[in-house]
Amino acid sequence: MRAPLTDRAIDVAELLSVVAAEGSGGTVVFLGTVRRSAEDGNVEAIEYSAYREMAEPELQRIVAEALGQWPGARIALQHRLGVVPTGEASLVIAVSAPHRADAYAASRFVIEATKRRAPIWKKERLASGEARWVEGRPAGGEH
Amino acid sequence: MSDIRVAVRLFASYAEAAGADEMTVTLPAGATAADCLAAVRAAPWAARVPPGPALAVNRRYAKGDLVLRDGDEVAVIPPVAGG
Numbered sequence: 001m002r003a004p005l006t007d008r009a010i011d012v013a014e015l016l017s018v019v020a021a022e023g024s025g026g027t028v029v030f031l032g033t034v035r036r037s038a039e040d041g042n043v044e045a046i047e048y049s050a051y052r053e054m055a056e057p058e059l060q061r062i063v064a065e066a067l068g069q070w071p072g073a074r075i076a077l078q079h080r081l082g083v084v085p086t087g088e089a090s091l092v093i094a095v096s097a098p099h100r101a102d103a104y105a106a107s108r109f110v111i112e113a114t115k116r117r118a119p120i121w122k123k124e125r126l127a128s129g130e131a132r133w134v135e136g137r138p139a140g141g142e143h
Numbered sequence: 144m145s146d147i148r149v150a151v152r153l154f155a156s157y158a159e160a161a162g163a164d165e166m167t168v169t170l171p172a173g174a175t176a177a178d179c180l181a182a183v184r185a186a187p188w189a190a191r192v193p194p195g196p197a198l199a200v201n202r203r204y205a206k207g208d209l210v211l212r213d214g215d216e217v218a219v220i221p222p223v224a225g226g
């Protein structure tokens with residue numbers, strides 16, 4: 001698998017090419033994007049940081065678990081670190097499988113496990129110049 | 144038995160509060176991950192570290208009762224917010 005963490009904009013087409021296969025009947029792409037909303041205030045960007053040496057293997061373990069559960073699937077994932085402006089993707093998960101049900105299920109598994117287990121944090125940068133840590137949820141290990 | 148030294152890694156708001164993202168903690172032989180956490184939480188900056196944060200030992204999530212060895216890397220993991 002390619003490196004799951006990147007400091008640059010994520011190339012969705014490249015991830016799609018990684019999961020492309022003649023036996024695939026469906027491909028699901030999930031994009032997590034930085035949003036601006038009333039409750040969050042005037043967020044201009046989010047700065048992502050990680051425990052890189054653990055996040056990389058943890059993301060690889062999550063993908064391996066999904067492949068164990070949906071053996072016909074192909075999965076590519078990248079999480080962006082550093083400053084990500086509003087509207088840009090912070091996370092992309094591409095899953096192809098012979099049948100769409102497996103592609104949707106594996107995609108859902110990977111995003112939920114990533115949010116629960118990847119040691120990644122974010123700090124919102126507001127238009128006012130302020131920055132604040134986003135209160136996350138307690139990290140959980142496997143399952 | 145001699146003491147052990149472990150590397151403690153801090154991240155995000157915890158690292159900001161500590162003013163450091165890494166420190167060395169000396170513990171008695173046989174100490175657990177929870178003992179290491181207690182030593183970290185004893186510092187004045189650690190008021191914002193809750194009693195039971197997630198811990199990782201050598202880059203995998205670990206329970207508090209895991210016995211540490213000399214040279215281990217213990218990470219105190221703030222609530223995560225990836226995705």
